[in-house]
Amino acid sequence: MDSWIDHWTSHGDIVEVDSPTITPEQVLVASGHVNEFNDLMVECGACTSAFRADHLVEGRHENPDSLSPDEVMVLLSQGVECPTCKQSKWSDVRAMNLMFRTQIGAMGGGRTAYMRPETAQGMFMLYPALFRHFKQKLPFGAIQTGKGYRNEISPRQGMIRLREFNMAELEYFIDPEDPPCPDLSAWDEPVTLVPDPDGEYAGERPMTFSEALSAGIVRHPTVAWFLARTMDFLTSVGIDPLRVRFRQHAGSEMAHYADDCWDCELLGEHGWVECVGIANRTCHDLLSHEQHSGSKLLRAWRQFDEPRSEARDVLAPNGASLGPAFKDRAGDVMEALQNLTE
Ligand SMILES: [Zn+2]
Structure with a gap:
């Protein structure tokens, strides 16, 4: 964890923050977690065990995560057995929110809150303070490490899926019209990329980050730079580069607001496992918090080269x-x- 913190804070325009783990409901309504942070679950009618419905149909569809409840139900009814009792009597598939709910304050005056499902929302809440700290100039970023909580329906895979786990997240704020475009030529070793399966470069291919950006595979220069710096971190802590690959999300897998999204996967005893996610989330988060809170502090302002007077x-x-x-x-x-x- 210390190595990760040092790696990112050494950039100079990224600072470490620490925000509360108990998060008011309004924040998570604005972030979309209250309405959309769900997994599909299904119960066995014979033994009442609960499962993640998409996990039960793995192998019957290439991307079960993207299926609707009805689509999963169709696959389940094709003879999928309960892993516990081997029967095949399934309840309806339904969405279950993954957050732990709690209350701030006592009795009738208490307000609904949730244990944070990710640390990122804390960075968005602290954006006004970060903007001041960085003298109101983009780009800048913040990192946060700490506990995240997800009420997983059926945790499994040992340490990979826990209900309470340590997270390490970074949010980097840029001017979309003037994105930082670092020189990628220093990264001359090819890495394994698995571009969008629906795009023209589908399939696994070794490439440098610079080649992938020029070919339009990586769609944003700042994303390319974060892929490169993530690779630097992984190798610096001793991970074999041959067991690292970057997999790009297909359009159907990507959140609607994301413009480009990559998972860094490591090859271990459970096969390829996502360890890092890197996404261009555009201005979705700050815009959504602004719309829900009415705050005017979740923006940055461009300075004119010369002061101007305008009559309006x-x-x-x-x-x-x-x-x-x-x-x-x-x-x-x-x-x-x-x-x-x-
Ligand atoms: Zn059962």
């Missing part, structure tokens, strides 16, 4: 006139006027 016509509702005219609806009218665009 603005609509400024006059409360002294609106109040008597609209009485208790004056607030609504004021808001509607303020929301008018040109």
Whole structure:
């Protein structure tokens, strides 16, 4: 963990932060976790064991993770046996949220909260402080290590899938119109890439990061740089480069807001296992938190080279006139006027 922290903080524009593990519900509504952070589960009608439905149909579909409840049900009904009792009597497949729910404060005044499912949301909450810390200039980033919690339906695979586990995450904020584009020529050793299975480069191929970026396989220069620096970290802690590969998500596997997404997989006793995920999440997170919270601090501002003065016509509702005219609806009218665009 110390090596990982040193590796990233040595960049100079990345700092370490520490945020609470108990997260208010509103934050996780904005992040999409309350509505979308689900696994499909199914119960055995004979012995009541619960399973992740997509795990039961592995081998019957190449990407069970992407299936709808109905699609999984169809596969299950083709004779999939319960791993516990070997019967084949399945309940309906349904989505189960993976977060541990709790309450902040006591009794009726308590507010719903969750144990954090990832550390990343803490970095978005701290964005205004980070922006000030970095003198209001992009790019900058933050890392956080600590416990994450996921109420897995059926943990298995030993240490790989736990309900309480240590995470290490990094969020890097860039200007999308001026993305950092580091020189990749220093990484001249080819690495194993497994590009998008639906794209023209499908299949496993050795390539340098620079070649993959020029060919348009890696879709963003900053993503290419993070792939390269992740490879540096893995080799620096003694991982055999031949047991490392970077697998790109297919369009259907990728979250709707992500533009490019790679899993770094390591070959071990459980086969190829995802150990690192690297995604270009665009401005999805900050935008969503801004929309839900109304905060205006989740942005960055570009400076003009020269100061400018501009005259603008603005609509400024006059409360002294609106109040008597609209009485208790004056607030609504004021808001509607303020929301008018040109
Ligand atoms: Zn059973």
